[in-house]
Amino acid sequence: MDEKELKTSPKQRFFIILIAILMLGSIIAGYVAIILNNGGSSSSDSKVDEAKIAEYQAAYDEVSNKVADASKKYFDKLVKYKSEVKAYNESSANEGGVQAKDLAKGDGRTIAENDSEYLAYYIGWCADETIFDSSFDDSANPTKLKSFIDLKSNQLIEGWYTGMKGAKIGGVREITIPSELAYGEGEICGGTNKPIKFIVMPIAREGEMADLADELSLAMNKLQYAYYGMDYDESLDAEE
Numbered sequence: 001m002d003e004k005e006l007k008t009s010p011k012q013r014f015f016i017i018l019i020a021i022l023m024l025g026s027i028i029a030g031y032v033a034i035i036l037n038n039g040g041s042s043s044s045d046s047k048v049d050e051a052k053i054a055e056y057q058a059a060y061d062e063v064s065n066k067v068a069d070a071s072k073k074y075f076d077k078l079v080k081y082k083s084e085v086k087a088y089n090e091s092s093a094n095e096g097g098v099q100a101k102d103l104a105k106g107d108g109r110t111i112a113e114n115d116s117e118y119l120a121y122y123i124g125w126c127a128d129e130t131i132f133d134s135s136f137d138d139s140a141n142p143t144k145l146k147s148f149i150d151l152k153s154n155q156l157i158e159g160w161y162t163g164m165k166g167a168k169i170g171g172v173r174e175i176t177i178p179s180e181l182a183y184g185e186g187e188i189c190g191g192t193n194k195p196i197k198f199i200v201m202p203i204a205r206e207g208e209m210a211d212l213a214d215e216l217s218l219a220m221n222k223l224q225y226a227y228y229g230m231d232y233d234e235s236l237d238a239e240e
Contacts, residue, residue, distance in 0.1 A: 048229040056226045060219040064147060067212050071121070071135075071145035077104075078121050078135070078201050079142055081172055085199070088176070090127045093195035098162040099176040108169025108204055114161050116151040118169060119209055123199045126189035132196070150213040152205065157182050164200060172201045 081103055093099075111118065121135040135149075136142035149156070159182050163175030179193040188194055205213060225232040 049226065052231070053223070053226045056219070056223040060216075060223050063212070063216050063219045067147050067216055068137075068144060070208060070212055071148065074121055074201065074203065075142075075145050078123070078145065078172070078199075081199050081201075082123060082142065084174060085123060085125050085129055085131060085197075087129045088127050088195075088197065090195055093127065093176050093197070094178045094180075094193070096176065097178060098159050098181060100163045100167070101174045102167065102171055103174055103199065104172040106168030106171025106202070108171075108202075111164050111167045111169065111202060113165050115164070117205055118202045119148040119150055119205050119213055120164075120203070121145055121148050121201045125197055126194065128189075130189065132188060147216070148203070148209075148213070150205070150217060152213070153217040160198070160200075163198070164202065167200070167202060169202050169204050172199060174199050 084103060123131060123134040123136070123139070125131045131139040133139070134142070135145045135147060137144050137146045157177065159177030160175070162181065163177060164173065167173045175198050176195065177197070178195050182188070182196050183192075183194070185192050189196065203209065222232040225235065
């Protein structure tokens with residue numbers, strides 16, 4: 001295995017950042033609860049239960065499959081905008097502030113500032129047209145949507161919220177985010193201080209999709225707790 005293989009890809013880093021943000025608050029709360037419940041004993045005594053991890057991984061995969069199935073109806077709408085993924089000038093993108101362009105008007109409610117009450121399918125790419133992440137199963141040759149971003153469960157970069165303000169649910173918007181409102185000194189697109197672009201298709205967080213989003217978030221929480229040698233349900237009981 002060479003050095004290149006040891007490095008995480010931009011897509012992996014993007015996913016890791018989302019999961020880390022999602023789990024930070026719940027993990028801290030869980031550790032505090034366990035410490036209080038056990039009279040101050042160290043959480044390092046916790047043992048990783050491989051069987052429990054396998055159980056929660058299977059549960060998470062099951063929910064993920066349900067999300068992918070429910071997402072089928074949105075695939076055709078988003079995939080036709082993949083042709084909008086084009087090279088752009090890094091300097092101009094960094095100096096132009098957050099830019100937004102509606103590719104398709106939605107007929108739902110208008111997204112407010114710092115709004116998190118919606119779900120979104122997306123394509124994210126670099127100045128050289130490289131797609132660093134997307135909702136597709138395969139960014140190069142997509143055949144389906146694998147999942148959405150649940151804004152309620154994930155804190156995203158500042159430029160996303162600025163760019164999506166004023167968009168309508170059900171539409172499709174292209175947003176350009178300068179590095180200072182994206183990942184700044186964090187590495188993405190092969191370097192640091194890189195601007196990025198997204199094509200975002202927001203959908204309503206309601207009905208079946210809201211239920212699936214909550215189910216997916218819970219399944220992820222349980223899986224992450226298991227990886228830390230903790231039991232999610234026991235941690236909740238300890239907090240109470």
